[in-house]
Amino acid sequence: MATISEKILAAKSGRKKVEPGEIVEAEVDYVMVNDVTGLPAFEVFEKFNAQPIREKVVLIPDHYVPNKDIASAEQAKAMREFAKKYKLQNYFEVGRAGVCHQHMIEQGFVAPGRLIIGADSHTCSHGALGAFSTGVGSTEAASAMALGKLWFKVPETQKFVINGKPGKYVMGKDIILHIIGDIGVDGALYKAMEFYGSTIELLSLADRISISNMAVEAGAKTGIISPDKKVFDYLKGRVRGKYRPVYADKNAEYAETFTYEASDIPCTVARPFLPSNTAPARELGGVSIDQAYLGSCTNGRIEDIRMAAKILKGRKVHKNVRMIVVPASKQIFEQAMKEGLIKILMDANAYVSGPTCGACLGGYMGVLASGERCISSTNRNFVGRMGHKKSEVYLANPAVVAASAVTGRITDPGELKK
Amino acid sequence: MKIKGRVWRFGDNIDTDQIIPAEYLVTGDSEELAKHAFEKVRPEFAGKVRKGDIIVAGKNFGCGSSREHAARALVGSGVACVAAASFARIFFRNSINISLPLVECVVDAEDGDEIEIDFGRGSIEVNGRHFAFKPLPKFLQNLLGSGGLIEYTQRKLGRKAHELASQA
Numbered sequence: 001m002a003t004i005s006e007k008i009l010a011a012k013s014g015r016k017k018v019e020p021g022e023i024v025e026a027e028v029d030y031v032m033v034n035d036v037t038g039l040p041a042f043e044v045f046e047k048f049n050a051q052p053i054r055e056k057v058v059l060i061p062d063h064y065v066p067n068k069d070i071a072s073a074e075q076a077k078a079m080r081e082f083a084k085k086y087k088l089q090n091y092f093e094v095g096r097a098g099v100c101h102q103h104m105i106e107q108g109f110v111a112p113g114r115l116i117i118g119a120d121s122h123t124c125s126h127g128a129l130g131a132f133s134t135g136v137g138s139t140e141a142a143s144a145m146a147l148g149k150l151w152f153k154v155p156e157t158q159k160f161v162i163n164g165k166p167g168k169y170v171m172g173k174d175i176i177l178h179i180i181g182d183i184g185v186d187g188a189l190y191k192a193m194e195f196y197g198s199t200i201e202l203l204s205l206a207d208r209i210s211i212s213n214m215a216v217e218a219g220a221k222t223g224i225i226s227p228d229k230k231v232f233d234y235l236k237g238r239v240r241g242k243y244r245p246v247y248a249d250k251n252a253e254y255a256e257t258f259t260y261e262a263s264d265i266p267c268t269v270a271r272p273f274l275p276s277n278t279a280p281a282r283e284l285g286g287v288s289i290d291q292a293y294l295g296s297c298t299n300g301r302i303e304d305i306r307m308a309a310k311i312l313k314g315r316k317v318h319k320n321v322r323m324i325v326v327p328a329s330k331q332i333f334e335q336a337m338k339e340g341l342i343k344i345l346m347d348a349n350a351y352v353s354g355p356t357c358g359a360c361l362g363g364y365m366g367v368l369a370s371g372e373r374c375i376s377s378t379n380r381n382f383v384g385r386m387g388h389k390k391s392e393v394y395l396a397n398p399a400v401v402a403a404s405a406v407t408g409r410i411t412d413p414g415e416l417k418k
Numbered sequence: 419m420k421i422k423g424r425v426w427r428f429g430d431n432i433d434t435d436q437i438i439p440a441e442y443l444v445t446g447d448s449e450e451l452a453k454h455a456f457e458k459v460r461p462e463f464a465g466k467v468r469k470g471d472i473i474v475a476g477k478n479f480g481c482g483s484s485r486e487h488a489a490r491a492l493v494g495s496g497v498a499c500v501a502a503a504s505f506a507r508i509f510f511r512n513s514i515n516i517s518l519p520l521v522e523c524v525v526d527a528e529d530g531d532e533i534e535i536d537f538g539r540g541s542i543e544v545n546g547r548h549f550a551f552k553p554l555p556k557f558l559q560n561l562l563g564s565g566g567l568i569e570y571t572q573r574k575l576g577r578k579a580h581e582l583a584s585q586a
Contacts, residue, residue: 023557040446040486047568050575064444071444121484121508137486137512138446143571151557185431186478190507219478221507274431361440361483380482382435389458 001249003157004224005192008132012115020156029114031144035061037119038079040138052145059091060100063357068364098329098355101125101297111243112227127212130227155192155221156255162199164262169413172207173397176214177268181278189219199262206303213298217275267412270395284410291374292405295326296360299377308402309341312348318408323350324366362386375404423472425531430476437488448494455491469496474527480509489513515567523551
């Protein structure tokens, strides 16, 4: 009796059944690389003297585009030329796309039951739609472009059950931060996480993607949510090709089961320098900030921008704070303009930029100086992650980021004066 | 196979941003990346590391970003093996795929200690003390021992081309 991961890996390797710990070679549906991981993959690919399996390859520049310097310009150029040389249709130029995982979902590459690999660790985001998706390296991305297959160790699966109605400003981000705070940054090492419960069913697709996105921060191979009507509705008119949802058997065997009550989960912040170093936002009111960052594959969706705009409407960003807003894709940016959200954010003195991974990984567009502190809707707060090794990143949901931008210190939005 | 080397000791949760900071992810070249290995956390590493040195670390080594640049930076630094209590999975895959040997083992060792790793017997000796580890699964041993995933892919592609030719 099998979990979702076991079933997808079995189906994709032409087997009836696979066991955790086994190594299988499985057919991948898509292999994605970005501008940073692409170049090393292309260099490896050229050694094969082969043709790529065109329909499976997806190229999305997002980390350092628009080019931040000459070296990144050369990297972006290498991707463009690779796409041209091998006549790859699924190359997405600046101005057409956005952060790779969001773009993969918007463009209908992601669907339940699929096996997707990406040379970016947050590829696990796609699990929110019921896919088995996982981050890989550049060499294996190149190998999969040539063979259409890759080796996988079948992971054990952990089950996470979250029940009840979350608090007013509690989002998917808080749920996953709370879980990582509980099990640690290696709490799901080598394993697949599956998320269930009435809370998950209540959550928007955007909130679910935040949860799956950060599965890797607990060490997991993937973070999967059973697909439901919200997923099927989203995919209508969007999905490429056919798909077949995969569900776990009722008596599937899980390595462990964890249960949480949503009402026990407050707005949660991960302090430096690990995503597991969590505390309730309301207990960190003494921590002042220099920058507030809203964006990334974790929390740069329209729902996130709506939440921030709701809090910032009629308010101003604190005089000591720079607030940076980076919609995760062109579609999201357009939607935010249509709804008047960009105007609200700009009226509050937030700086709004086009989509890029940029500052999340300390690339550009908001890098931190020595001693600076940022409250960020991103996924990692490692030493030097967003800039100088003596800068600090506090991870939070978009509502906490916006509320903190207003007060200049870490703030639970529930504490803002009406 | 046996190797002997000098220890660089690291703690738990050494993430790939520490191994190679994102601002240097503008090349895939191992030697170029090696110049910035551990730059933010151990600035002396790049200058003092010698070919054949061995990293000994705690749990969850290589967590975070999928950047293969991290494993490549270690190869470029001349690191012969990483022995850690556990590895983050993408770093683990990347290392095996590019033939950087890894050993999952809790080892008691300090900077500068001499360490000997016997891959065949699954044992490590340092300061007269012995530590046992479980060898990698056969598939991964073969991958590691036969030039990594590049050669593996080339062999498979060769076979595919051969099959196509014989069908024609």
